[in-house]
Amino acid sequence: MEPAGAPSSSDAAGLVVELRDAVAVLGRFPALAGADLHVRRGEIVLLRGPNGAGKTTLLRLCAGLVPLERGEGTVVGCDLRTQRDAVRSRVGLLGHANGLYSDLTVRENVEFWGATVGASAVEIDASLDRMGLASRLAGVAVGRLSAGQKRRTALACLVARRAQLWLLDEPHAGLDATGRDELDATLRAAVAAGATVMVASHELERAGGLATRVVDVVAGQVSPDTGASDTTASGGAS
Amino acid sequence: MNDTASPASGSPASGSPASGSPAAASIWRTARLVAGKDLRIERRSRVIVNQVLPFASLVMVLFAFALDNDEVLQRTAPGLVWLATIFALLVVVQRAFAVETADGALDALRVAGVSPPGIFLGKSLALAVQLLVLELLLIGLAVVLYEATLTATGAVLLVTTLLPATTGLAFVGTLYGGLAAGARGRETLLPLLLFPVVAPVLIGATRATEAAFGVGHAAIDEGWPWVGMLLVFAALFGVGGTLAFGPLIEE
Numbered sequence: 502m503e504p505a506g507a508p509s510s511s512d513a514a515g516l517v518v519e520l521r522d523a524v525a526v527l528g529r530f531p532a533l534a535g536a537d538l539h540v541r542r543g544e545i546v547l548l549r550g551p552n553g554a555g556k557t558t559l560l561r562l563c564a565g566l567v568p569l570e571r572g573e574g575t576v577v578g579c580d581l582r583t584q585r586d587a588v589r590s591r592v593g594l595l596g597h598a599n600g601l602y603s604d605l606t607v608r609e610n611v612e613f614w615g616a617t618v619g620a621s622a623v624e625i626d627a628s629l630d631r632m633g634l635a636s637r638l639a640g641v642a643v644g645r646l647s648a649g650q651k652r653r654t655a656l657a658c659l660v661a662r663r664a665q666l667w668l669l670d671e672p673h674a675g676l677d678a679t680g681r682d683e684l685d686a687t688l689r690a691a692v693a694a695g696a697t698v699m700v701a702s703h704e705l706e707r708a709g710g711l712a713t714r715v716v717d718v719v720a721g722q723v724s725p726d727t728g729a730s731d732t733t734a735s736g737g738a739s
Numbered sequence: 740m741n742d743t744a745s746p747a748s749g750s751p752a753s754g755s756p757a758s759g760s761p762a763a764a765s766i767w768r769t770a771r772l773v774a775g776k777d778l779r780i781e782r783r784s785r786v787i788v789n790q791v792l793p794f795a796s797l798v799m800v801l802f803a804f805a806l807d808n809d810e811v812l813q814r815t816a817p818g819l820v821w822l823a824t825i826f827a828l829l830v831v832v833q834r835a836f837a838v839e840t841a842d843g844a845l846d847a848l849r850v851a852g853v854s855p856p857g858i859f860l861g862k863s864l865a866l867a868v869q870l871l872v873l874e875l876l877l878i879g880l881a882v883v884l885y886e887a888t889l890t891a892t893g894a895v896l897l898v899t900t901l902l903p904a905t906t907g908l909a910f911v912g913t914l915y916g917g918l919a920a921g922a923r924g925r926e927t928l929l930p931l932l933l934f935p936v937v938a939p940v941l942i943g944a945t946r947a948t949e950a951a952f953g954v955g956h957a958a959i960d961e962g963w964p965w966v967g968m969l970l971v972f973a974a975l976f977g978v979g980g981t982l983a984f985g986p987l988i989e990e
Contacts, residue, residue, distance in 0.1 A: 564850055589852030598843025600850075602776070604783045609776075616772050617853050642783070662851060 515542045517666050517697040518563055520723075522572035523581075525555075525562045529669060532558035534721035535572065540699060541638070543692055547712035548701040556701035557596075560668040563699065564594040577665050588617065590715060593664030599655035603644030607634050607654050610643055615661030625661055630659040649680025656687050661685040667691060667698045673707055685711050769857025770864060775935060777835065777865035789870050793828040793863050795873055808925045809886060814955060816885040817948035820877045821941050824908070827873055828937070829930055832912040832925045834918040835866055845988060855985030859913055863980070867909035875903055887952045896962045897951035903966060904944040907973035913937050914980040917988050 515691070518540035525533040532555045540546050548556045561567040563576050564586035574581035578593040601610050608629065615625045629635040632653045638646070643654060659667055667688070673681050688698055688711060701718075702708035709715060717724040781787050783879040802819045806812050812819075839845035848858055878897070881887045889897065915932045941963040949955070950962030 565852075566850060586852050589850060592850075594847075594850045595841070598846065600844045600847025601842050602780055602844060603841065604780045604838070605776070609779065613772065613776050614847075614851070617769070617848075617851055672842060 510622035512514065516540070516575075517542050517544075518574075518576050518699070519573045520562075523562065523569055523574050524571035525558050525567045526570050527558060528574050528609050531570075532567075532721055533562060536718075536721065536723040538723045540697060543695070545688060545692055545698040545700065545713045547697060547705075547708045547715045548718050549705060549709075550717055550718035554718045556718045557670055558721075559718060559723070560594060560670055560699060560701055563588075563666065564592050564668050565589040566594070567612065589665065592666040592668055593662060594668045594670070595655055595659065596670040597674065601643045601651060601654055603692070606640050606642055606644060607646070607650075607657075608639040610654055611657045612692055614658035618662050620661050620663070622678070624663075628657045628661040631660055631690060633683070646678070647677075648675045649677065649683055652676060652680060652684055653687060656684075656691070660712065661690065665687050665696060667696055669700045669702075671702055671704075672700060673702060673704050681707060759884060766854050766857040766860065769854045770860035773858050774864040774868075775861075777838075777862060778868060779857060780838055782816025787872070791827050791830050791834075791869075792873060792876055794830060794877065795877055796880060798823040798826055799877060799884060803884050812816065813887060816881040816887040817952055818941075818945045819885070819956060820874070820881050820948060821904075821944045823869065823877050824874055825934070827932060827936055828870065828908055828912055831866060831869055831873075832916040832933070833860060833926065833929060835913070836916045837927075840920050845917075849988055855988060856981045858988075859911070859980050859984035860915070862916075863906075863909040863913040863977075864914050866912055868975055870908055871901065872907045881952075887954075889952060892959050893951040893953060896966070897960050898909060900947040900951065900962065900966055900969065903969035903973045904940055904947075904975045907940050907969055907976055908937060910916045910973060911940075912977035914976065914984065914987070917984055920988070939972050940969065943972065947979040 516539055518538055520536050520538040523533055523536045523538075524531055531625035534555075536559060538559070546594070548559060550556050558567055562569060562581065565576070565579075565581065568583040568585075576588045576653070579585075581588065587607070600614075602613070605613070608625070611628055611634075612625050615628065620628075626635065629639055634650075634653060634657055638650060643651060646654065656667075669688075671690075672684055676684060679724040684708075688700075692698060700708050700712065775968075799819065802823070803812060806815065830962075836845070839848075856921075878887075882889065911933065915929060915936065919932060922928055945962045947962040947965035947969070950957045950959055953959075
């Protein structure tokens, strides 16, 4: 067994996610039934599929939240069987909730999440700056922000946490057009800075334009790569 | 936006994972962080000051109306103080976990791999500080409303009682608050879980406080064995909670 935190050979090869015949079970139901997936550093991968196809489970498996029942898997160089705690500290999962404290200001939230990994004041400032939150919004309580601003704050927390792999479940949900544009710009900036992003979304036109690659998730299995611009194939939004 | 990927800029891919991961952070650092965050939220929202303290005070006043007898009130003052504390504990615990679940922060802490023992100890510490303020107010009210009397040696016993009793209540509250946090009907589930478990604290702290107040000619010495029991209770739930909190919030 590799020591906790030691990167594997797949990490050295630039693979951030490597799943082979991965099986994950929710209750007694196999939500993932032999999934194969490779994601390279710097990619934005759109997971496309109908409800119940296993997209969220795939994200949660990659976040180390769902155990790998069968098959093999490494995420950010850590084995999903033996190093789930190490995986969790290196990935950021953002679902419908933002994980923010509404009574704290934007800066205090980012400081809190950054402090969980020992981020410095310079890193906190940089995280706020990167998300366009360094000015007047930094001192505003999160409870008073719009949905898009909350989303940006949550993403700033991911940056402050030094998440290497961003796992986003329906990130555009609840955002207006401006918020969506801001989110897309944020994700592109994060990738330019070295992050890798996996997005599960039903909003294929929006997320497809953002993605560098699209994969279909159907009945717990991941289909071969369908290309970046193909967002109209079957298995789309349901 | 700053697109540079230098480590100082907080690039997602930057920083040594081993040196910067939550796993490497000590439990105590996490505990201080979580406690500081909870106390800051309370200072900002003032829920304890504006709602819980008035609620507990009201309970004390209602006891006075219900019993309406100075002698009875004087005799029962210690028990009433701790009953009011336990009622208020319920509200404080529910509030402590409501801030974690409102926008999925507890889940996010779990996803981020933040040390569960650190979360447990941090939330317990913040809860203990809030309870301590509440108890001091309630004791003051007992002196004013119920004419409870306190000597210097009684005060020493009382302060020594408050520390393990409060710590024990904070540990139990955090443990069961975490257990109920994700459950359906948690508002009604929490008292069902909490009240039977805190019964030893109610008994021990009441007996020790009776000795401190000299109720029924109780000697100060009679209170110390109860303080010992409270210490054992706090130690058991402190250790048990630290070990169990991780698997508990994982479920």
